[in-house]
Amino acid sequence: MSTSKARIGAVVRKEFTEFRRSRFILATMAVFPVLFLISPTATILATKASVSGTKLDNHIGLSLMILLLIPVFLPSTIAAYSVIGERDQGTLEPMLTTPIRREELLIGKAVANLVPAVGLAYLVFGIFLAVVAIGADPVVASAVWHAPQLIAEVFYVPLLAAWSIWVGLAISTKAGDNRVAQQLSTLASLPPFALIALMSFQVITPTLTIALSLAGALLVIDGAAYLLVSKLFDRERLITGTGANRVT
Amino acid sequence: MSWPGGSPSSGSGAGSGQRATVGAAAIEVSGLTKEFGRRTAVEDVSFSVARGEVFGFLGPNGAGKTTTVRILGTLIAPTAGSAVVAGIPLIRANEAEIRRRISIMPEAPGLYRRLTVTENLEFFARLYGLPDRQARMKEALDVVGLGDRAQDICGSLSKGLRQRVALARTLLNDPEVMFLDEPTSGLDPVAAHEVHGLINTLRQRGVTVFITTHRLDEAERLCDRVAILNTRLRTIGRPDELRHTLFSRSIAVTTAAPLGDPARVFTGLPAVQGWRADELSAGSTAGYVLTVSDPVRAAPEVTRALVAAGADVLSITEARHSLEDVYLELVEDQEGRSR
Numbered sequence: 018m019s020t021s022k023a024r025i026g027a028v029v030r031k032e033f034t035e036f037r038r039s040r041f042i043l044a045t046m047a048v049f050p051v052l053f054l055i056s057p058t059a060t061i062l063a064t065k066a067s068v069s070g071t072k073l074d075n076h077i078g079l080s081l082m083i084l085l086l087i088p089v090f091l092p093s094t095i096a097a098y099s100v101i102g103e104r105d106q107g108t109l110e111p112m113l114t115t116p117i118r119r120e121e122l123l124i125g126k127a128v129a130n131l132v133p134a135v136g137l138a139y140l141v142f143g144i145f146l147a148v149v150a151i152g153a154d155p156v157v158a159s160a161v162w163h164a165p166q167l168i169a170e171v172f173y174v175p176l177l178a179a180w181s182i183w184v185g186l187a188i189s190t191k192a193g194d195n196r197v198a199q200q201l202s203t204l205a206s207l208p209p210f211a212l213i214a215l216m217s218f219q220v221i222t223p224t225l226t227i228a229l230s231l232a233g234a235l236l237v238i239d240g241a242a243y244l245l246v247s248k249l250f251d252r253e254r255l256i257t258g259t260g261a262n263r264v265t
Numbered sequence: 266m267s268w269p270g271g272s273p274s275s276g277s278g279a280g281s282g283q284r285a286t287v288g289a290a291a292i293e294v295s296g297l298t299k300e301f302g303r304r305t306a307v308e309d310v311s312f313s314v315a316r317g318e319v320f321g322f323l324g325p326n327g328a329g330k331t332t333t334v335r336i337l338g339t340l341i342a343p344t345a346g347s348a349v350v351a352g353i354p355l356i357r358a359n360e361a362e363i364r365r366r367i368s369i370m371p372e373a374p375g376l377y378r379r380l381t382v383t384e385n386l387e388f389f390a391r392l393y394g395l396p397d398r399q400a401r402m403k404e405a406l407d408v409v410g411l412g413d414r415a416q417d418i419c420g421s422l423s424k425g426l427r428q429r430v431a432l433a434r435t436l437l438n439d440p441e442v443m444f445l446d447e448p449t450s451g452l453d454p455v456a457a458h459e460v461h462g463l464i465n466t467l468r469q470r471g472v473t474v475f476i477t478t479h480r481l482d483e484a485e486r487l488c489d490r491v492a493i494l495n496t497r498l499r500t501i502g503r504p505d506e507l508r509h510t511l512f513s514r515s516i517a518v519t520t521a522a523p524l525g526d527p528a529r530v531f532t533g534l535p536a537v538q539g540w541r542a543d544e545l546s547a548g549s550t551a552g553y554v555l556t557v558s559d560p561v562r563a564a565p566e567v568t569r570a571l572v573a574a575g576a577d578v579l580s581i582t583e584a585r586h587s588l589e590d591v592y593l594e595l596v597e598d599q600e601g602r603s604r
């Protein structure tokens with residue numbers, strides 16, 4: 018039996034409906050982006066055209082890096098929440114008695130997390146660039162718009178988000194407690210982010226080759242993470258392990 | 266799918282229409298054992314359930330009922346033993362195929378609290394890949410009497426109503442074998458009665474129903490056969506058969522007043538092997554239950570002995586037992602062992 022798009026679609030739809038009705042998810046999706054938008058925007062708006070080249074580069078690097086925190090933090094939080102949510106509601110057991118395959122469930126959950134996270138991250142990027150174009154000193158604005166790492170970071174958004182989601186799913190299938198799962202997930206999201214931070218500050222010179230190799234490496238890591246997560250996803254443990262399923 | 270009492274659908278949906286090989290048992294279990302670490306939840310259990318049978322799985326808390334359902338439902342793997350479910354051998358490669366043909370109502374209803382009743386059902390209908398989702402969902406809801414609550418958020422439903430949503434969910438894929446893990450626990454008598462009605466409808470449609478319960482009256486009323494489990498399988502048979510084999514060889518005596526020395530009256534009678542006082546006798550009358558080798562020969566003998574002892578005999582009958590007696594008898598000598 019092959020992977021079914023219909024079943025993946027069913028999971029995505031179901032997740033979206035749950036997200037829409039969850040105050041926690043809505044609040045997270047609203048607060049995170051705003052939080053991470055304020056500081057970069059303020060930094061750039063406050064930057065004078067007269068500032069030195071290195072300092073300008075640093076400001077831009079910092080701002081773009083903070084924006085990348087959105088795809089790092091947002092999806093892992095939500096992914097952890099969504100697996101633990103199934104367990105708390107006792108819904109995994111009935112779901113796993115249907116013909117759904119674990120790959121379908123995992124991909125469905127990942128897509129449901131990826132879409133809003135990436136969408137929000139791009140939206141915030143867009144708002145940032147627009148505000149900078151309108152409000153910042155024209156010289157500074159032009160420097161931001163032409164920053165060499167800008168295009169690369171556009172690619173990193175979905176790749177980082179995917180990593181963060183797999184980590185979130187992996188940890189929450191193991192951890193018993195929602196809060197612990199979310200904190201661990203957030204921590205584990207950081208390593209690939211660190212690399213990008215180095216590049217944002219141009220410690221690693223962001224040439225096209227390096228940017229692309231990094232993107233490629235992230236892609237490989239994401240693939241490996243997916244394989245690992247689907248290995249970790251042990252039906253028996255999920256059903257008989259901790260959580261509301263042990264009623265007796 | 267057409268409820269109630271309709272003919273099985275010939276739809277092209279996954280799992281529907283195509284019944285597995287006729288003749289094979291619906292469920293066949295052999296030497297099933299499940300260990301959780303050092304605790305043995307189920308030990309060397311063997312039984313078989315015929316197609317279309319309503320089979321009761323009775324046992325006290327912790328007896329291993331849910332564990333057995335989970336094993337047969339492909340959710341957890343047995344430590345040892347083998348099984349055939351819906352006519353298909355229970356091995357890893359067959360799990361998906363088995364899951365198409367069965368459905369399970371777990372102990373906890375397991376509904377998405379933020380979704381409406383319809384949204385919950387729709388999710389499962391999609392997972393089963395049902396072609397005629399809307400019609401199936403509507404029928405399933407009508408069967409459990411929830412047609413008018415379809416748009417309610419599940420989190421706002423009472424326990425009994427959630428239970429019914431879960432039941433509707435198990436009907437969606439038109440299963441050959443249904444596992445119901447304590448389907449009436451927490452239901453009021455009216456709702457429980459409706460569930461019983463539904464199970465009878467399923468029986469008429471030829472669905473095999475495997476139902477776990479603590480409720481003996483339920484098992485007795487509904488089930489073609491029952492198995493009594495306490496980690497190990499204690500016994501299995503038709504409810505009346507169980508009562509018969511375990512208790513037919515006893516007679517109940519009622520006298521107008523307690524006997525002065527019952528031991529002297531009953532011991533020494535060739536047909537009587539043992540006796541005990543029946544604490545349940547009402548008013549000033551006294552009751553005794555005698556274990557006998559042959560009630561037909563024992564009854565006159567006992568009567569004569571009682572008359573000789575000067576007792577006023579009110580009745581002598583073959584003792585009637587409920588399934589509860591069987592259950593208590595079988596479970597008590599095991600108590601404490603499995604938990």
Ligand SMILES: Nc1ncnc2c1ncn2[C@@H]1O[C@H](COP(=O)(O)OP(=O)(O)OP(=O)(O)O)[C@@H](O)[C@H]1O
Pocket residue numbers: 257258265301304305306307324325326327328329330331332333372603604
């Ligand atoms: N995941 C698990 N880990 C350890 N022990 C378990 C696990 N699941 C079940 N058990 C043990 O196995 C035994 C059987 O449990 P099970 O849930 O099957 O009983 P049950 O007959 O369904 O009981 P109840 O009537 O209370 O629902 C119990 O002693 C239980 O504690």
Ligand SMILES: [Mg+2]
Pocket residue numbers: 265330331332372446
């Ligand atoms: Mg149970």
